[in-house]
Amino acid sequence: MKNCTVYKTMNIVGKRWTIPILLELYKGEKREKHFNELKRKVVGITPKILSVRLVELQTEGLVEKYVGSSVLPERSNYFLTESGEDFVKVIQEIKKWGTKWKFENSECDRSLCRYCDI
């Protein structure tokens, strides 16, 4: 069972805050976000957990960062990789299932939901 692809994938993305972080990185035109920007927008997350999740997501290849050193203080810019963008599509399937079977939510019926922007 531990060798199952679904199991292993869920161990990456099934943790608390992971999906909100991915969605926040997906939102808007600007696809790069700074650490504190994420901390502000992912409401309720603490810096510790955000840091831990970002490391995990980088390790797993869904997120990358680069450190802009032209201006001080340095800023870390996080963005979705191709696999990260692709995972947002899976999240969209989760959302479709939820709206179909469970949650009547007029927000989510709009093409861009204000909660998750997908």
Added chain:
Amino acid sequence: MKNCTVYKTMNIVGKRWTIPILLELYKGEKREKHFNELKRKVVGITPKILSVRLVELQTEGLVEKYVGSSVLPERSNYFLTESGEDFVKVIQEIKKWGTKWKFENSECDRSLCRYCDI
């Protein structure tokens, strides 16, 4: 954020053991499984957690049971509802993502993986 469909859906299906249970219920021709049958096949799960998860899944409408009383001792038969079956399709998307981006797994490349049978 707590009002987000994705968030709420993940609270239902994101818990440990939930997906293995759903997949076990999906497997094979016989779509009804007894409690101890599930306990045996979902390797490693304890009766307590299995019981808790089955209640959750019934509450959320993904699983139903009926108790056969013609033979004693009584047997509980668990099976996927329509929404439960439909969620398996979401799991298939998760699997596709995993095999595409993360895990080369010859098992999972087959149409029926021996771990999850999807």
Added chain:
DNA sequence: CAGGATCCAAAAGGATACTG
């Protein structure tokens, strides 16, 4: 600004035994 360190509370889950 970006994050690491600490300490603590709560939750989740495992082991095991037990019962109608």
Added chain:
DNA sequence: CAGTATCCTTTTGGATCCTG
């Protein structure tokens, strides 16, 4: 057979403060 009950360990994450 189908769970419940109990106890305990582990994990997780929250709060907060600190630093280069």
